[in-house]
Amino acid sequence: MAKRLTCPYCYETFTARKILFRCTTRPSPTRKRCEAIRDEVLLERLGQRRDGGPVFAADGRRLSATCAGCDGVTNYRICPVCHSTLPVQFGMVDNRLIAMVGARESGKTVFMTVLLHELMNRVGERFRVSLMGADDATMVRFGKEYQDKLYDQGQMLIGTRSAGAQVNNQVDPLVFRFGVTRRRWFGDTAQHTVLSFFDTAGEDFNSRESVELNTRYLANADGIILILDPLQLPGAAELAAPGTLMPRTDDVDTPANVLARVSNLLLARDGGGRRGKATTPIAVVFAKMDALLHHLDPGSPLRAHPPRGDRFDIADSLDVHHEVRGLLRQWDGVTLDQMLENNHARYRYFGVSALGRTPTSDGRVAATGIQPYRVTDPLLWLLSEFRAVPRTRRRG
Structure with a gap:
């Protein structure tokens, strides 16, 4: 076939x-x-x-x-269905579709913007990777609507439009060409992957009916980045640093409900999957960690930057994963951990901060500027799972 x-x-x-x-x-x-x-x-x-x-x-x-x-x-x-011009060498290089989802107020759009900016600059140099728009529309949109507003103008980005507000319920993804140089004994070689990101609105996960507008996108995604705001968990909200801009609580769905709806959709697609669990890898990202770092032990892996090098460090990632899992008990988030354990065969926890500081009350980046922290870890983990970036061996 x-x-x-x-x-x-x-x-x-x-x-x-x-x-x-x-x-x-x-x-x-x-x-x-x-x-x-x-x-x-x-x-x-x-x-x-x-x-x-x-x-x-x-x-x-x-x-x-x-x-x-x-x-x-x-x-x-x-494309024979929508007539979009396909990226160069489409079908001849890896094609990885990344779904980025989460509740409203979780910071998805800011996270995506800083993530892509970091891959184009600092982290891209470290891993010997390049990221470029696969089409003119992506290049223009990412520059004007995302990167320029956040980095040059210091404006917080407006939340994503609901899929119900899109034309014919279509989500307009950003499509990039990701390249990495691999060292081989016979010489360096280049490996390319097409990455497609869509940033679906929080409202699209507030009811079963609206989730179904995104069924095709999630069902065909190779990996999912689920953005959750720990400050929406009661135990974590109590620990937030003074002056933290807190998320709205009215008409905002809980992280557990968002995860439940995504899990149900993936389980229905997989038809049981591996051992009755969904098999699509899911990076569970707790954003805005800058508001909680002061409560962590000095030796916490979440207080350290990832190791240097041009490989994704599995041991460091697992240390962070176990640390976040332990923190969920303090944050009243044990339900999230149980849902993931029972419904997902491949998941990993991450703690990140896209801005490094809480934004101002009038919706602007803090005067200290953008200081991202571990923001590329979730995507690099997914790419390492796809063998698109090299990774270290496990401990032991």
């Missing part, structure tokens, strides 16, 4: 042979030229009003095809 691929824009699945092509509309060697027309599929599926060359079928396993209308060769390969 042919391998099924998943579009990083609409998350529908298909085989490589089904990939379509779009004419370039440039003059061909025979001086013929196709006219640009409105793509009604793009408009209906993603709400994008865009003109382009005619779409035609050919062997999608190839990188190029000849348009019968003008005899011109094109390498514009497009």
Whole structure:
């Protein structure tokens, strides 16, 4: 059976042979030229009003095809379902779809922005990795709507629109091309992975009906980053440092309810999975840890930065995992741990801070600036699980 691929824009699945092509509309060697027309599929599926060359079928396993209308060769390969232009070498390199979910007020959008910024800069240099937008829309959107507002203007980012507010309930993901240089005995080699992130709104996990709007996205995700705010747990809220900007409590679902709905959806998809558990790896991220670090023991792994080096350190990650699991007892979060243990075969706890300091009451970054802490750990763990980044061996 042919391998099924998943579009990083609409998350529908298909085989490589089904990939379509779009004419370039440039003059061909025979001086013929196709006219640009409105793509009604793009408009209906993603709400994008865009003109382009005619779409035609050919062997999608190839990188190029000849348009019968003008005899011109094109390498514009497009999704057969939504007509988005697919990334270069799609289907020929790893394609990893990362779902980023969590309750409202958990800081998902800020976390995602700082995570990607760190991968493009400081952490990217450490791991010898590169991250670049896979399309013009991602490059422009990430720059103007995310990175510039947070880093240049110091503005906290507005929460994600609910999927119900999107065109035809579509989520507009950010798609990147992730590259890592691997050292081999015969010379360095480059390995590339397509990463697709969607930041789904908290409201989409406040009821079973709204969760179902995201079923396709979660069901086809290779990994999930679940962002939880520890300050929404009663035991942790009591420990918050003075001056911490606390999350709203009205009309905000609990971390346990959000996890329960995600777990139910994944269990239904897996049909029982491994030992009756969901098999999709899930990184459970407790954000805003800067508000709680003062209560931790001096030797806590959460008070240390991850070890240096160009490999994901498994031992350090497991130390953090066990530390967070112990803290859940203090935070009145034992229910979360029991749910994960009983329903998920592959999960890992993380404690991070995207900003390093609580924001101001008027929604701006603190005067000390952005000082991220362990913010890339969850994604690096997922990528190490996919063998997209190297990792150290386990202890013992």
